[in-house]
Amino acid sequence: MTRRDNRVRASGIVLPAVAIAMLAATVPVFGYLKLGTRVGTRTANLEWNDFPIRYYVTERGTTGVTAQQFQTAISASFGVWDAVESVELSTEFAGFTQANPTSGDGMTVIGYQSRPELDRVLAATNFIVDTQTAEIVESDIFFNSAFVWSTDAAGVTGRQDVQSIAVHEIGHLLGLGHSALGETELITGGRRVLGAESVMFPIAFAAGTTHDRTLKADDLAGITDIYATNAARRAHGSISGKVTKNGAGVLGAHIVAFNTRTGALVGGFTLTEEGTFTIAGLEAGPYVLRVEPLDDGDLTSFFDASVNVDVDFKVRFHDRIVAVPAGGGVSVSDIKVTPK
């Protein structure tokens, strides 16, 4: 999974072969886009089972960022996820290494690599997964030193913020896919982010922005869905439903759940031909739902290219307030959309 420069949209992404093989095998599962893989006949979430997750940092800096500054920013980024109260996970900096962030060496490594040919990719995460259990056994994140970076506390205009991008990539490392909770506009040569309310949105804010150092409700819901503590499972709930058009299911519709009490925004997708979705990890409370086509990023940022995502329908609101219970789920009636 990659984080792209905000100025551009997807183009061919070259990752190490092992990563390509693994990503091709992954599929999104559940409403919040978690990464999954086929295990036999079922789809299982990619997740870590052994904690703490021990990671190494390549002892190599780049222009304007020393290796030590980079490691500090990376550790702070892991700390952002570690600090989520509703989840049970932990990470640990294991030390500097001379190894590159490439798969297959048995170590989880985060580091810089110069990949000027990937002129649309700020950073990328790849995995080694046990295909019998879907357990992540290794994950590596490379930061593209072809871009200009900063670890300045306030950010530096024109320089990508290491911590913001690292928080996003570590989300992938933990098993999260991309969120579509953002709005973009087409500009020459790509897309510009108008707004986003998820660190896991695939397109970065303008260079110098540090907003993504902080997790949003969407990110918290996603990570809680995977690694919830027992208390969090009792305190959070889910919304399930179906989006249809002319009586048929809509695949790839983006559903936004808005908590009218807290203002929290959480997104999810319909992930079956029947148009079914489940948005989990939600705080209990009243929600309204908005359904939109997936038109604010490249479809391949969210789904495999072979998936026939339907984007030919109008945005609409659901006409019911949905009450999400603590520790349970609620089903909503079909949300019927109409063609554009």
Place this chain on the structure above:
Amino acid sequence: MIAGGRVVLLAAAIVCLPRLAAAQVYIGGSAPHRGSIAVGGDGTFVSGFDMGGATADLTTSSATQRYDLFSTASRVDSFPGVSLRVGYYLTRSISIEGGMRYARPTLSTDLSDDAESASDEAATQQASHYVFGGSLVIDFRDAAFAGSRAVPFVSAGAGHLRELHEGNQLVETGIEYHATAGLKYWLGSGDHRFGLRFEAGLSAREKGLDNQDERRVLPLVSAGLSYLF
């Protein structure tokens, strides 16, 4: 506001009690008397309230600006309901009541101003509203009229507010206070008799299914039937 209302109510009680004790107006024989029990049921109507608006907005590159995805404005519509009560007379003029109120208020959220021009929508939900509470009721027997059949009264009390969102899986709780004034109109003159009861006042609520968890003071009216044992 409710605190002020209670002060007025208590003042009225303090002023009236000596007069009640002295007057001992005869109404319908010896009843009600200490130990009398009255049961009853009422139709109620509680005013709705706005729960304010919230904007679903997104973070932008700017430190100060937000990108508005859509707007919401939520309210609870006025809701009719029913209540049941049992009262016990401590004296001929003072009684305590316990009871419950039930209603099915409609919650509405208006959705508008969509960034991608979705049609405006009013999302709704049918909730369940319960109040389990008690009241102190003071009859102004010396102010009775219509042949002493019509007796003004005041009432004040509090209760546990329990509201369930549609589906009955999400429960919100809070506190309800009420202060009302009204009229009891007794039918017949025996110790056991029916009566009509009308009252109006204020119901103050805290929390419950209110998005903003604010204290709301709402008009309340009710009318019903009582039976005196």
